Amino acid sequence: MTHTEQQPIGSPFSAASTAQDVTAGLGLSGRTAVVTGGYSGLGLETTRALTAAGARVVVPARRPDVARAALAGVPGDTEVVAMDLCDLGTVREAAAHLRETLTAIDLLFATAGVMATPERRVGPGWESQFATNHLGHFALASELYPLLAAARDGARVVVYSSGAHGITDIRWHDPHFRTGYDKWQAYGQAKTANVLFAVHLDALGRGDGVRAFALHPGSIITGLQREMTFQEQIDNGWVDEHGTVIGPGFKTPPQGAATGLWGATTPLLSGRGGLYLEDCEVAGLFAPESPEGDGVRAYAVDPDAAARLWDLSVAATGAAPIVR
Secondary structure, eight states, X not given: OHHHHOXXXXXXXXXXXXXXXXXXXXXXXXXXXXXXXXXXXXXXXXXXHHHHTTOEEEEEESSHHHHHHHHTTSXXXXXXXXXXXXXXXXXXXXXXXXXXXXXXXXXXXXXXXXXXXXXXXXXXXXXXXXXXXIIHHXXXXXXXXXXXXXXXXXXXXXXXXXXXXXXXXXXXXXXXXXXXXXXXXXXXXXXXXXXXXXXXXXXXXXXXXXXXXXXXXXXXOSGGGGGSOHHHXXXXXXXXXXXXXXXXXXXXXXXHTHHHHXXXXXXXXXXOOSEEEETTEEOOBOXXXXXXXXXXXXXXXXHHHHHHHHHHHHHHHOOOOOOO
């Protein structure tokens, strides 16, 4: 059971470790990684570290021209593919292109996301944070599953969640906030969905060597805050009036990318999956007496809830079910 496995395993890394620390000496030549949002913020740090280790990195991007410009200075083998997580047609087109041009995908990073956005409706009226952060990545992973299953040494899927999953469980009665919108509740629900997605993908994929993990990268100031006003960030205690980061425990972008890269590559996680990670380690279960944001809520790693969300997501997106 995932609950019993949610405990530290003795990682040599920590909250202070960087992307370069966890990939030092790593050889990924001949491996292919897909990194959504791999041209900005933590995604760009992830792309840099992977290409430095010899991997080929494909970056699905909503703004392909911006992505190509951002990656122009990154040494190594990168490719940008147009894709908007809110538009499942573009997700399917991007996945079809990758199925035609690749024989396998070794690593899939579901890194792109939005946070605390104003109320928006996308697709058939979906709440946009749930659609972007969860349903788009769900559809992409489903479309790419044959390539993940074809990885010769097994594939890993790393899904970026957040400590904000502790805000709320899935609102099963109203996941699209049709009865009233709250941007932080919507963000929290989307982050819980990210964890549950990894739990059930791992349950379905382990027989094919596909293992999945979710993670909290830490608190980092990146483009993720672009929909928030500067005053909101000051009021939250994240930055001062000069824009200097003052939030306690905040990480740099290289530190923020470290946990995802650790989860994707460490041999310590061989034979494991469906786990929530933080600070380059397997997180424990949240306890009321622990520091806020520390650990994973039990509802986010509940296998029955994960299966329920999977069925909801298949029905919403029309994705082909993964049957074991």
